[in-house]
Amino acid sequence: MMKNKLVVFLVAGALLLLTPLIAQYFGNAWVRIIDIALLYVLLALGLNIVVGYAGLLDLGYIAFYAVGAYLFGLLASPHLADHFAAVRAMFPYGMHTPLWFVIPLALAVAGTAGVILGAPTLKLRGDYLAIVTLGFGEIIRVFLNNLDAPVNITNGPKGISQIDSIKFFGLDLGRTLDLGFISLPSVTLYYYLFLSMVIVSVIICYRLERSRIGRAWMAIREDEIAAKAMGINTRNMKLLAFGMGASFGGVAGSMFGAFQGFISPESFSLQESIMVVAMVVLGGIGHIPGVIVGALLLAALPEVLRYVAGPLQEMSGGRLDSAILRQLLIALAMIAIMLARPRGLWPSPEHGKAAPPPSGGVQPVPAK
Template sequence: MSNKTSSKLVVFVLAALGLLVVPLIAQQFGNGPVRIIDLALLYVMLALGLNIVVGYAGLLDLGYVAFYAVGSYMFALLASPHLLENFENIAAMLPNGMHSPLWVIIPLGAGLAALAGVLLGSPTLKLRGDYLAIVTLGFGEIIRVFLNNMEYPLNITNGPRGIGQIDGIHFFGIDLGKSLQVFGYTLPSVTLYYYFFLALVVVTVLLCFRLENSRIGRAWMAIREDEIAAKAMGLNTRNLKLLAFGMGATFGGVAGSMFAAFQGFVSPESFSLQESVMIVAMVVLGGIGHIPGVILGALLLSALPEVLRYVAGPLQEMTGGRLDAAILRQLLVALAMISIMLLRPRGLWPSPEHGKAAPQAVK
């Protein structure tokens, strides 16, 4: 084994140990910090899924939060008493209630979101740049408005009141919604969810890495660089674009179903335009098309607003309460993003530029 390979192995082992220990250390400060990390892992999944569309295929999607919403409401309807309370026929068919198992939830969430991604991609195949962004933005808003108004005449989504009493995740007989005793040590629910979300993120990273280095991934990048040239070389750009929308949406659907299980409640407010813009910002801030950079951007932008809660409070007190803490926190996040993009225009951790590693001619 070469020194380079052994050093990489050591780094991976140390990183794995660090990820396993992180929630145990954060737990010493309460459930709040662990909960922030849990939500950050979900945003990592979302950012990696959007990176397929934006980073690999070069398609600007501002409606990605719609797939997040599809996965969330799918889980909420299949793992809560909402449908049983509003539809007598369903209640008669399921006298013991509707409690869908995990092995049904994840594939179904991924499949429904992928179908929504293909439906979004179909009418946008000939659009590029700003026009594509506007259409996808409209699609995201249509889904949110649809969820907000599907209360009459049939109460499917419960409108702006949202759906509650959602079951938690049951994994190999373990209820992640309850604490677990392991060798006399109590692991709270938020810590159990952390390890489950971490496993999903690892699977997502592996899939994205394989896609990036596959023939399909290279075809996406060819379309991103020059679609006309890619088409001239024989690539079926239509099917490849639809595949990019579908694959990217898949991760959004899975992350959405996990969000519903973790929160126990979903409402249309969680899937606003601001959420979609924030996910795009994570990809751009970290480094478009670069998996480590996207992960870094997602972790920073998902955790930064929560961390700044502790900064905004004292600043509000200094101004005598004249500044709203929520607005001040958004201002601090915006200033941080502007500063980073001015200093690192290609992102915090951009992909290596083509030709940088090419050998130089000896004069």
């Protein structure tokens, strides 16, 4: 049995390592789609802590993604030096903060933002919690869109450009790496970085799920009153879930800023929040493999459907907008999947089912 698992892991690892090398022969655009899908996997894993483990519906999760992205954008671009004389005096060539400093800072800042969001919403549940978190996400986006006056902090709707690529150990992921026998473009290098971060995140989520904290979250999800009666500090556990989930979003956001080289408030709209929630629900709430499958499917599906929406637009004589048609096809695909698999594509195993009656011995007497 152990040998079979080892073989499966080795084959899966080899396929993951070869995937970008195969995809780049069909164009770097396909590798870029996979990169974005891996970033969504990071987001979905973080949201799964809040929604899947603790049972707290969060519709403003994309705000933490924005916090991480803008934090990296401000600390790794010439924006602050161009608009603030004090910063320009200390950093005349702009701030180019290294990766090892930005990622822990993004994790801490986003986690703190998650706790700040969770603190006033501890007594809310269900739809009421969803409405409050939705408002929080929109507040962050509006702030980012308007913090260009009277002091230009975020550059408003124009966004922040010239963001540094990720550099570590002398390797610049923004440039092609020539190994002699093969060239690895920037998107392929980012793929391996994002893949390693997804693997680390899966291990963290797996350990959390089987820890005392994870069991406490699931107890709150099933019955908060019973969990409180059993001595679980529901207040602290909820705050911890918000903070832990938000930290994943902050790290993913910083990676997004470095990968894109440009960020603007348009990248963090309500539609993105709803899409991440749909990834968790579609894949299977609370089940790590299902969440990964849902994130990969919904992140790649819009890009793949570009090649379907174009011909359909031509068939209609240009009367149908390809972007709207693509959204329609995505919605129809999601409806079809949820009708066929109501619990998600890969739901968690069901627990608590009644055991089958024994084959021998005393049979239970039916109640009269």
